[in-house]
Amino acid sequence: MGLSKRSIQKLNTCHSDLIKLIEAVAEDEKCAVICGFRGRYEQEKAYYAGKSKAKWGMSRHNLKPSHAVDVVPLPLDWNDIASFEKLGEKIMQKAKDLGIKIKWGRDFKGLKDYPHFELV
Numbered sequence: 001m002g003l004s005k006r007s008i009q010k011l012n013t014c015h016s017d018l019i020k021l022i023e024a025v026a027e028d029e030k031c032a033v034i035c036g037f038r039g040r041y042e043q044e045k046a047y048y049a050g051k052s053k054a055k056w057g058m059s060r061h062n063l064k065p066s067h068a069v070d071v072v073p074l075p076l077d078w079n080d081i082a083s084f085e086k087l088g089e090k091i092m093q094k095a096k097d098l099g100i101k102i103k104w105g106r107d108f109k110g111l112k113d114y115p116h117f118e119l120v
């Protein structure tokens with residue numbers, strides 16, 4: 001299956017463990033990477049749009065390389081929580097198999113961030 005060119009570009013702004021993990025998941029799952037590293041402007045835009053709780057410098061997306069990645073199931077339907085759950089479970093299981101410690105944004109208190117995975 002694999003990832004689109006745009007997804008790979010975004011994934012390549014991430015930590016090597018996240019690249020390894022998402023590439024492995026994308027072999028079996030149809031998914032897209034919608035965010036890797038986020039610069040100051042993008043972070044503040046996300047913050048004021050209510051898409052991120054973090055101001056610039058407070059998000060793991062702001063580290064270089066990024067310690068967070070946002071991944072969505074394809075075809076993308078933001079209301080289809082079940083498919084986000086399914087993809088998320090696969091990512092968490094694969095991380096465990098590869099010995100990569102990550103946290104899932106679904107498990108955050110408050111704003112549930114289904115596409116978000118970050119290194120611990």
Ligand SMILES: [Zn+2]
Pocket residue numbers: 035061068069070113115116117
């Ligand atoms: Zn994120």
